[in-house]
Amino acid sequence: MKRAESILIPFGAIAAGMIVFGIFCALAGANPLLVYASLWKAGFGSWYSWQNTLVRASPLLLCGLCTSLPARAGIIVIGNEGALVVGGLGAISAGLATLSMPPWFCLVTMGIAAMLCGGLWIAFSVALQHYRGVSAVISGLLLNYLAIAFMNQLIEGPLRDPSSLNNPATYPLTPDHRLAYFSGTHVHHGILFGVIACLIAWILVDRTTFGFSLKISGGNVRTAQLVGLPVGKLVVIAGFLGGACAGLAGMIEVAAVHGRGNESLNAGYGYVGILVAFLSRQSPLGVLVVSVMVGGLLASGGMLQRAHDLPDATITVLQGILFLFILLSDTVYGRFRTRAHINSGVKANAVAV
Amino acid sequence: MTRRELLAGLAAPALLPAASTNQPLTVGFIYNGPKNDLGYNQSHAEGKATLRRFPWVKAIDEASVPETVAAEESMRDMIFQDNASVIFATSFGHLDPFTIDVARENPSVQFFHCGGLYDEAKHPKNIGIYFGFIDEVEFLSGMLAGLSTRTGKLGFVAAKPIPQVLRNINSFTLGARSVNPRATTKVVFTGDWVLPVREAEASSSLVDQGIDVLTGHTGSPRVIVQTAERRGVFGCGYQFDQSSMAPHGFLTGAQWAWGTVYVRIAEMVRAGKSVTNGTIPRRLTGTLKDEFCKLSPYGPSVTEQSRSRIAAAKASILNGSLEIYRGPIRDNEGHTVVPAGRTLGITDVALDKMDWLVEGVDGRAHG
Numbered sequence: 145m146k147r148a149e150s151i152l153i154p155f156g157a158i159a160a161g162m163i164v165f166g167i168f169c170a171l172a173g174a175n176p177l178l179v180y181a182s183l184w185k186a187g188f189g190s191w192y193s194w195q196n197t198l199v200r201a202s203p204l205l206l207c208g209l210c211t212s213l214p215a216r217a218g219i220i221v222i223g224n225e226g227a228l229v230v231g232g233l234g235a236i237s238a239g240l241a242t243l244s245m246p247p248w249f250c251l252v253t254m255g256i257a258a259m260l261c262g263g264l265w266i267a268f269s270v271a272l273q274h275y276r277g278v279s280a281v282i283s284g285l286l287l288n289y290l291a292i293a294f295m296n297q298l299i300e301g302p303l304r305d306p307s308s309l310n311n312p313a314t315y316p317l318t319p320d321h322r323l324a325y326f327s328g329t330h331v332h333h334g335i336l337f338g339v340i341a342c343l344i345a346w347i348l349v350d351r352t353t354f355g356f357s358l359k360i361s362g363g364n365v366r367t368a369q370l371v372g373l374p375v376g377k378l379v380v381i382a383g384f385l386g387g388a389c390a391g392l393a394g395m396i397e398v399a400a401v402h403g404r405g406n407e408s409l410n411a412g413y414g415y416v417g418i419l420v421a422f423l424s425r426q427s428p429l430g431v432l433v434v435s436v437m438v439g440g441l442l443a444s445g446g447m448l449q450r451a452h453d454l455p456d457a458t459i460t461v462l463q464g465i466l467f468l469f470i471l472l473s474d475t476v477y478g479r480f481r482t483r484a485h486i487n488s489g490v491k492a493n494a495v496a497v
Numbered sequence: 498m499t500r501r502e503l504l505a506g507l508a509a510p511a512l513l514p515a516a517s518t519n520q521p522l523t524v525g526f527i528y529n530g531p532k533n534d535l536g537y538n539q540s541h542a543e544g545k546a547t548l549r550r551f552p553w554v555k556a557i558d559e560a561s562v563p564e565t566v567a568a569e570e571s572m573r574d575m576i577f578q579d580n581a582s583v584i585f586a587t588s589f590g591h592l593d594p595f596t597i598d599v600a601r602e603n604p605s606v607q608f609f610h611c612g613g614l615y616d617e618a619k620h621p622k623n624i625g626i627y628f629g630f631i632d633e634v635e636f637l638s639g640m641l642a643g644l645s646t647r648t649g650k651l652g653f654v655a656a657k658p659i660p661q662v663l664r665n666i667n668s669f670t671l672g673a674r675s676v677n678p679r680a681t682t683k684v685v686f687t688g689d690w691v692l693p694v695r696e697a698e699a700s701s702s703l704v705d706q707g708i709d710v711l712t713g714h715t716g717s718p719r720v721i722v723q724t725a726e727r728r729g730v731f732g733c734g735y736q737f738d739q740s741s742m743a744p745h746g747f748l749t750g751a752q753w754a755w756g757t758v759y760v761r762i763a764e765m766v767r768a769g770k771s772v773t774n775g776t777i778p779r780r781l782t783g784t785l786k787d788e789f790c791k792l793s794p795y796g797p798s799v800t801e802q803s804r805s806r807i808a809a810a811k812a813s814i815l816n817g818s819l820e821i822y823r824g825p826i827r828d829n830e831g832h833t834v835v836p837a838g839r840t841l842g843i844t845d846v847a848l849d850k851m852d853w854l855v856e857g858v859d860g861r862a863h864g
Contacts, residue, residue: 186574186578192577196570196573196574199566199570200566200567200570293688296688296689300657300658309659309660309849309850310589310612310613310659310660310661311589311590311613311659312657312659330569330573330598330602397565401565401566401594402565402594403594406564406590407590407689408563408564408565408590411563411564411565411567412563442567443570446559446562446567446570446571446574447574447578449558449559449560450557450558450559450574450575450578450579455531455560456531456532456559456560456561457531457561
């Protein structure tokens with residue numbers, strides 16, 4: 145029953161969201177059925193659109209984990225964007241410092257630096273909540289602003305390549321020190337990092353004692369403390385791991401997409417990651433599926449503009465509607481079960497009588 | 498295509514421009530922000546709209562395309578799904594690496610990027626650069642500000658201290674001081690291209706300091722002009738015509754006229770020319786004279802006398818007798834940046850590296 149619920153409710157919420165979105169499209173003068181068809185075609189209709197979808201999904205996988213891992217320990221993290229940005233900055237700094245080294249060494253250093261930066265960023269925000277009672281939601285939001293300001297300061301100041309006149313950026317990585325693409329496609333290797341991270345996270349939270357202790361701390365702090373779990377350490381580590389994922393997403397942006405650090409690091413992937421985490425109900429395997437789904441949605445945004453003359457904000461509207469429905473649907477969990485229990489109870493009584 | 502058609506096409510491409518194809522020429526545009534921003538993006542969308550006059554052009558566009566893989570994807574989609582053979586990437590950050598990558602994959606498609614420098618070593622041959630020099634229009638707008646101010650204090654809300662922005666602050670100030678030598682410009686940098694709330698705060702605080710003409714250079718200075726109107730001071734626009742934001746206090750503004758570029762390139766492509774073989778210039782730039790940019794319509798409070806002075810100055814710019822970067826020019830730290838007797842033409846590459854603010858500007862060009 146529980147399993148059926150965890151599949152039916154999200155899909156029901158998505159269906160309801162799509163219906164409301166269809167009404168929105170109709171009001172904007174587009175035929176909703178054709179819009180759905182376009183969404184499908186542009187997101188999943190061909191190998192070409194699948195490539196677009198996978199490219200879009202790649203940062204979302206890691207940014208989704210940034211919220212879903214600490215959520216296991218009962219902490220809502222929304223500082224994904226900031227963690228991605230500082231991760232990207234850490235990566236480009238480390239990358240530029242090791243340009244004289246062989247590419248594999250440079251890339252590994254970039255990855256480690258990015259994960260450290262992103263991890264510490266979120267761990268700090270989580271620690272503030274656990275030890276000092278400052279809500280991680282608030283501190284995460286504020287830290288996002290801080291990270292973006294910090295990035296602008298570095299990119300327009302000490303890290304700036306003086307030849308990047310009208311588009312301030314850091315010095316570039318050399319082409320052989322960048323992440324490669326799958327041959328014959330425009331999908332970069334970054335997606336592998338995301339998939340592997342999701343699988344590791346799944347094993348960690350669902351198949352280890354660490355994951356179990358996290359769940360206990362998230363479920364009830366007092367109980368966790370009573371059974372002697374080091375709750376503080378657990379939640380901070382969960383925050384660190386989540387942040388490390390978002391930081392890695394920043395590294396991928398730098399090493400695969402931009403080849404340098406610039407203000408485009410702050411492209412909103414972190415915020416979409418929050419959506420992904422909630423849509424997947426904080427499950428790492430769910431993040432895997434939902435990232436691809438949301439990636440497909442994002443990839444079809446352009447088609448909606450060109451084929452249906454819908455405004456550019458349409459895809460944001462769809463995201464917003466879906467997010468609302470998913471959050472609403474969270475309140476429905478368990479209701480069906482109770483009714484089913486009551487029903488089966490009634491039946492049992494009837495039989496007894 | 499028959500052999501005769503092929504031969505005719507080879508023999509006289511200029512005489513028979515459309516002989517080889519009955520398909521419309523599909524032209525794709527990508528903008529970084531919304532196309533109704535009353536600013537930079539709308540100036541390009543308006544440029545795209547001028548292509549409607551050609552029944553043989555099918556122009557498509559995508560707005561709010563960020564400078565990420567999304568830009569690559571939009572360009573590829575236009576090529577593969579809509580058959581676009583010309584792409585205009587209008588935002589500075591769309592070039593490297595996105596336009597470069599997609600151009601390399603699609604050598605038969607021509608790409609034109611707004612701004613930046615072409616690097617023969619790095620960039621594929623099917624990329625052209627187009628841009629406008631708007632300094633002279635800013636100069637005229639500054640002149641009108643200088644003629645209209647009562648306090649002699651002008652305010653400039655700017656996004657970032659990059660050369661393009663510094664050029665506008667400086668030419669605006671040079672214009673103002675050419676008619677009102679005591680005029681000064683106070684600059685506030687907001688730090689980013691689209692920060693409406695901070696732009697409004699900065700504008701308001703400038704008015705509190707006695708400034709009575711406000712202008713700016715952000716993605717869209719709409720909010721700046723709007724705040725000027727609300728606070729009862731004059732406003733000068735930028736990027737696009739913002740006169741609707743200030744029915745009383747609007748003076749004028751410097752705005753882009755990208756339609757000139759788009760019409761010209763579309764005609765060249767139709768005539769069989771291409772940037773790949775060099776028949777379309779690799780770098781297509783223009784000034785006020787080339788109608789790449791223009792002055793916004795005057796607001797109601799601009800006097801006849803001011804109008805005729807601006808018209809005279811504009812005529813001198815057009816006939817070449819008024820050059821705005823004429824030495825001696827000193828920066829606001831006392832260094833001579835253009836020595837006496839020397840004049841920098843506005844297309845001079847030295848100006849593309851501008852890192853100073855001219856005397857009379859209250860602000861700092863770097864950290």
